[in-house]
Amino acid sequence: MANYSNTSPYFNTTENNISLDFFVPRTITADTDDVVYTIDRIYAYRPDLLAYDLYGSPRLWWVFAQRNPDEIEDPIYDFAPGVTIQLPKLSNLKTDLGI
Numbered sequence: 001m002a003n004y005s006n007t008s009p010y011f012n013t014t015e016n017n018i019s020l021d022f023f024v025p026r027t028i029t030a031d032t033d034d035v036v037y038t039i040d041r042i043y044a045y046r047p048d049l050l051a052y053d054l055y056g057s058p059r060l061w062w063v064f065a066q067r068n069p070d071e072i073e074d075p076i077y078d079f080a081p082g083v084t085i086q087l088p089k090l091s092n093l094k095t096d097l098g099i
Helices: 047-055 063-067 090-097
Strands: 035-038 084-087
Touching (some): 047 063
C-alpha cells in the first residue's frame, strides 16, 4: 500500500520503488439529497478553493471530479463557471475517507 495521506486520491493505489500501479479510485458516497451546485466565477478552475470553503481543506479538491465524472473529466479545466455538479456531504467524506 502506498504511503499517501487519507485525503489523497492515490490512497488506495499501490506503488513500488519505480512507479504507481494502476489507479484505484476512492469511493465517494452519493446521496439523493446531495447539494446541486453551479460553479461560480470565484471558484473558476480552483476546486481547491471550494474544497477549503466547504470542507476546511484544499487537499480535497479532487472529490468534485470523483463525485461528478460525467461533468468533470479534467479536475482543473472542467471546473468552469456554469458547470453544475453534485457536492459530496462532509459527513460522507469523513466516513469514506476516514478523516
